Amino acid sequence: MNEIKLQTPVDPGRSAVEISIKDTTVVLGSCFADNIGKKMEAFGFDVLVNPFGTLYNPVSVTEAVARLGSGEAFKAEECVRMGAGSDLVCSFSHNTSFARDTQEDFLEYANLSLGKSSQMWKKATKVIVTLGTAFCFRHIQSGRTVANCLKIDGREFIRYRLDVEGTVALLERMMEENPAKEFIFTVSPIRHLKDGAHGNQLSKSTLLLAVDRICTEYPGRADYFPAYEIVLDELRDYRFYAEDLVHPSGQAVECLWSRFLDFCFPAGEREEILAREKILKRSAHRPLH
Template sequence: MEFRTRVKIDRPEFEIGPCEEMLFVGSCFADNIGRRFKEEKFRATVNPFGVMYNPASILHTVERTEAAPRVALFTLGTNHVYILNETGEIVDNCAKRPQRLFTERELTIDECVGYLGRAVDVLVGRRQDVRVIVTVSPIRYAKYGFHGSQLSKAVLLLAADKLVRERPGRVSYFPAYEIVNDELRDYRFYAKDMLHPSEQAVEYIWELFSEAYFSPEAKRFIAEWRPLKEALGHRPLHPESAEYRDFMDKTMLKISELSKKYPNFAL
């Protein structure tokens, strides 16, 4: 018997190698996943100018950063934007200024695709072999009301689908939204606010992502790095002891050997 629905993840036309140069831009879900990539020693830049929830702000970050990654991941949180009345420009952060200075509106599907497409073009201009993964954050926005939040997500899902169809081979879609809402349909997979995914849910998404996107070499690297990462995180009772010094000497020797095997690896 099968007690849950499984989300099918389409295999991309590329693989992510060990210690790849990557860029993560988007909602706080991008922060969670990006942090895990950094822990596994991918050369990841994660939201360099803060969390960006909408496609326009994702474009702004891509334009401002000098990153030229081999793989970029955009996590779409909402299609709601705030426009500064004085200039008519979409702002990325209201910086706690009075609400009366801004007008809130919702981007259309085509506007979302336009902003995201421009972001892809910027990255392609920096690196021809860049691949972009787009996903929709599973985090619901209670401030819109749950129906309003679903409408916003629907726009983003349709925009992501259109972007992938318009740029085959360049852009792929990873179903984080569907995994949380269709596979993990239980409140034990949510944090205390009952809105954000729990650490366990993020770990599960990481496992599915790595299975779909990582090259065999990347998987081998992570398996070899795992015991060394645990050794470095160990907090001894007697750090001054000869036994601990010997333990760390052996660990650093193994790390040196790993860096020779994987030239892009660095602590």
């Protein structure tokens, strides 16, 4: 009797870029980067996760990498007063989690974080980058493509979509400026449906084509983990999605983490990682009595 198949398996293979427990790793990008990075943090990896907060578009990701490399402190002219009556201060380089009550408080916090993060970036040998969308927002007055619109009136921005060549150029520059680092790229499986279903597909296709070019141009230094394909093809049942039907569920994240371990971690370290996971689960257990 033939076995009934209820999934379309996606085989990531083995990565040309291997990540070891002994490596210093930086994880940048959208929500999938947060998910993977938090797992690595919990299991005791030497890892830096989104030092400017969650980032979505390739411009912001590559600008973050450049800032980590230079370590150039944030200045008063980069401070932005947030909109929607919040009156907090942040910058167009950061997620709103960095916002503070005053300019002085923001600069102190942002630059303290930057100093520590820049030091870790310089010693890191492995980088995981998750790109979320090719759609960007350019602030009209400053001309800057922003990481976050900071709740400011949408009329102050121009929305545009990067093309494949523009995205490739950004990623090429990042690779060339960091020749000692190896990169694993992913494209976020989270759909940006505010762009419409077709707009989301155009955006993701742009990112997929650009990353494919980079992996071809830099064999051995760049590889692609198919998180997008695993979620959309192999885990396409809605039980693998959160209540918003867009973000992956906890079960889906666990599945992706397991597949990511198989993809890029040495086989000899898998046992130690699983042992760390058991210790973490035991420590999180709270007895009833």
